[in-house]
Amino acid sequence: MILSIKESVMSVTAPSLEPWQWPEEHWRQLVAQVRAGRPLRPSVWPGGARCAVALSFDADHETNELRDGGKSIGRLAWGQYGSRVGVPRILEVLRRHNVPATFFIPAVAALIHPDEPRRVVDAGHEVAIHGWIHELNSALPGPVERDLLLRSADTIERLSGRRPVGLRTPSWDFSPDTLAIEMEMGLLYDSSLMADEDCYELLLAGGPSGVVELPVEWVRDDAAYFIMHRFQSLRPYMPPTGVFDIFRRELDAAWEAGGLFQLTMHPHVIGYRSRIWILEELIRHAVAKTDVWFATHEQVVRHAVAHAAEGGGA
């Protein structure tokens, strides 16, 4: 059924038509492919907490450069920094404040640094799927995407000792095939889309998928502000104090609303001496509120689902 939906979307695409010429059926099908359904916002959080804080780290390491062809030794060294300096520094901050987090690790990054997934899990954190080599899913045929995701899950399980239950697509590049693959894999959650600030159930072609979205946003992503690319025009133009101010406002307003504060960071981005304080200061700020629940992405989703089943939501 799923493939037929995708085929029917494609079938109404006349390649020679411009978007303003599309028949209504076509743009409605494009929009309906994957959609935010039932909100999964619990009215209470565990322990009577007022809001939840879900920190995540995309440990891409060398795969960002490998995905682009692997020719730059400088960028490969930058990737090694993520594992050699960034991850240990992050783990130390989390340990100091006794805070759990979720690490999304591409399979190839895990194979290059095979001790990292286990070290992360042993420290009490979650490891989840982040693709094979940080590939862009929307550039892949569906069966290739499926094969890479299945192998990624197996690799993460083998190296971390736990079967992963969530997926963040690399670069948040969610293809028309991704959701069906996640359903087939029996994943609990995805964390790549941004239709809300609270968890919600994903709809596939209008029907419930059973997969929960724990939404991300560029506004809560360190790379949006800090990434540097020598041969593009990307530069770290935002002062670190500006980034902290944004993250803090997101956190404070989530607390006001009794909702979820989710944050995406990268070891090779936040790990620098002039930036790591942002993470530590945010944690201190949240801890000082006394009624904040720090949780892995998996824990947040399980709580949201369980509570919704009791009649919560909306």
Add this chain to the structure above:
Amino acid sequence: MILSIKESVMSVTAPSLEPWQWPEEHWRQLVAQVRAGRPLRPSVWPGGARCAVALSFDADHETNELRDGGKSIGRLAWGQYGSRVGVPRILEVLRRHNVPATFFIPAVAALIHPDEPRRVVDAGHEVAIHGWIHELNSALPGPVERDLLLRSADTIERLSGRRPVGLRTPSWDFSPDTLAIEMEMGLLYDSSLMADEDCYELLLAGGPSGVVELPVEWVRDDAAYFIMHRFQSLRPYMPPTGVFDIFRRELDAAWEAGGLFQLTMHPHVIGYRSRIWILEELIRHAVAKTDVWFATHEQVVRHAVAHAAEGGGA
């Protein structure tokens, strides 16, 4: 007559000429196509207010991505955020402070979210035209632009319950045909150009058009500072406090001058928890002056025109 003007502009264009080779007649005709005419700055505002504040929201939602081909599920989810989270959050801020605003909604966005236009109007706001699918007018043949704008007006009327009287061209992309179409449609105003900070009458090929421009500017547009595009170099590099400072300075100086403060925002841009405070703080700042008139774009234009007829202007 209108088409002949456009044809005559084109006729003096020798495609093989570079701009520095153009005959004077050619660049004079290019400049004269659409021009700022009679200023429409009232010397007084209703209720003895010292300045007018015209807030607007371009509710593009999924159409930004559809206009580009509709292939990114991530960007479609981002569009859904605008309607699911952004618009309700904005409406709540406006309600709390009892402030009217104008929402420019592409027809396709309105069709995807058919209850939104009515909800906006029922809350006391104006809904106006913002194209069909956020198309770029300058890439369209004139008759196609005309057809899309006529259908857009009908769609907005049907879904909002009121015939729209104003148009903001998507991306402020005003084509050589736009003004003639606006005249034919009998529109009261356009809000896409930027030759002044006060309202003015648009001239078509040197003659009065009867259409009023309520001018916009990138300096007063949230997207200029905050937009993110994964595959371009656009990043939200400006700290929110910097954006607030700019908007506040524009407002304060409009108040000093006794003029108009117009602002363009987007539900999928300003709606985030770390940014929505900019809108609320601006409103508080204006309200504290006690002599500010908040109005829809239509109200501002009607007042400016009525007053100019009494001998105001300049």
Add this chain to the structure above:
Amino acid sequence: MILSIKESVMSVTAPSLEPWQWPEEHWRQLVAQVRAGRPLRPSVWPGGARCAVALSFDADHETNELRDGGKSIGRLAWGQYGSRVGVPRILEVLRRHNVPATFFIPAVAALIHPDEPRRVVDAGHEVAIHGWIHELNSALPGPVERDLLLRSADTIERLSGRRPVGLRTPSWDFSPDTLAIEMEMGLLYDSSLMADEDCYELLLAGGPSGVVELPVEWVRDDAAYFIMHRFQSLRPYMPPTGVFDIFRRELDAAWEAGGLFQLTMHPHVIGYRSRIWILEELIRHAVAKTDVWFATHEQVVRHAVAHAAEGGGA
């Protein structure tokens, strides 16, 4: 002689050679085409002032868009803003503080707004050359560049009532032919290059040209921080307070050094209500020092040359 130098530079260029393969003679000739010579830094400024402040405004108006083909009505309206709002607002600030400045006006901009050059001169300011239609000189054959510059000088003289004595190349795009043309035109100064912070004599192929450079820099250009281009990645990402801070530091350090503070602004950039305060606050800051000489570019250059002749410099 001049053309033969240019020819000789070109003659050693083997088009198939990469820069790292160039013979030394070739890169030496490239570097030697136009060079900073004798420094022209006076040890004293008129009236015993400690430093000189040379404010300039490039009144490009519609020519930025015309130079690119003139297709965007929105950008033409933006250009009109420069003349309709920007220039009057700037003139008012300068008048209020009784400060002279230099306006560089492309000939086509002057022809579109024929009263502007005279109004500027009547207010006590200098008008100088800024090309024909804001063309890029380095894209033009030498004779075309020469023809446009000669016609530009005549146009400015006719509309301002004074023969211009200085040239700022549009976009500071100084071609291998520019200096020879400036010499032929008998110009006093150029203001497009950036090899120093004080005035200096330009060398043509190693020999004195008699033309003085009053140097510019992107660091002292409002457009570098504020320009917006819808279809490029240029956005006004720098907060106005940041721009003021940079300009103030340049001014303070020029005062410390007893040198020259030169600034480039644009009516369609600095003229906005949220930015014009930068100009006014800078002037106030300089005035408060009590020993600052505000002067046109021409006045600065004449003083620098006269003083150097007395044995100053270095």
Add this chain to the structure above:
Amino acid sequence: MILSIKESVMSVTAPSLEPWQWPEEHWRQLVAQVRAGRPLRPSVWPGGARCAVALSFDADHETNELRDGGKSIGRLAWGQYGSRVGVPRILEVLRRHNVPATFFIPAVAALIHPDEPRRVVDAGHEVAIHGWIHELNSALPGPVERDLLLRSADTIERLSGRRPVGLRTPSWDFSPDTLAIEMEMGLLYDSSLMADEDCYELLLAGGPSGVVELPVEWVRDDAAYFIMHRFQSLRPYMPPTGVFDIFRRELDAAWEAGGLFQLTMHPHVIGYRSRIWILEELIRHAVAKTDVWFATHEQVVRHAVAHAAEGGGA
């Protein structure tokens, strides 16, 4: 042996394969080409200092423009600024605070300004290699890169009076051939890679190279924040106060950790009046700590190596 490694990497590359199709052997070999090995972090610094400060200046001058074809006279003038204003201003700041630094100078820049290397050395600083004409190594055949580096070393030795012992590749563009060439040249250190914040030994295809890496990072590079390129989208969007804040945080945290603070600057970037205070204020800040060791890159590396030999490291 070295070439055979490179050949074997290439041999497993099937050009028709996409990265996600690569056999594991291929991406493992890509990653293993050049790798961070043994950490060289001394537990003590000379004189009981708590941290080391290694300031460096890449004196590219005209070579940035020559490398790109040398057509822009404006950018060549900008390059001259680096030597005419930037270097003397930097030397004066270093002299005032009696602080040593390392200058990386492309051979062609040294040939254009032949007195500069000696002047730098005479003031107590180190001069090291920075390529021939700021070429991009990864675009060159190995023998060409080797020839240019050998000639660069000879040129620097002749003009500075000292044989250089370190190399910073232009634009930090480290090719698959660079390390083998550095080994052949007997260089003490490289300063182009970024796998750590402390010194480390470089591994070539898994084996010790004997060459020490003194790592750089864009986060500690003035050009990342300040560079301007008229025809790209690069603008100096970061306020100088923001850049100072980042550098100070890097320095303070290096001091906390007892490690190394390395900084890359450029005379044509940091030399401006509104930026040079960043360097001076940083030096004052470090001096005020009383237990900071300022050293050239060579001195830092020699100390790190000597100490590691005594059993330090890790």
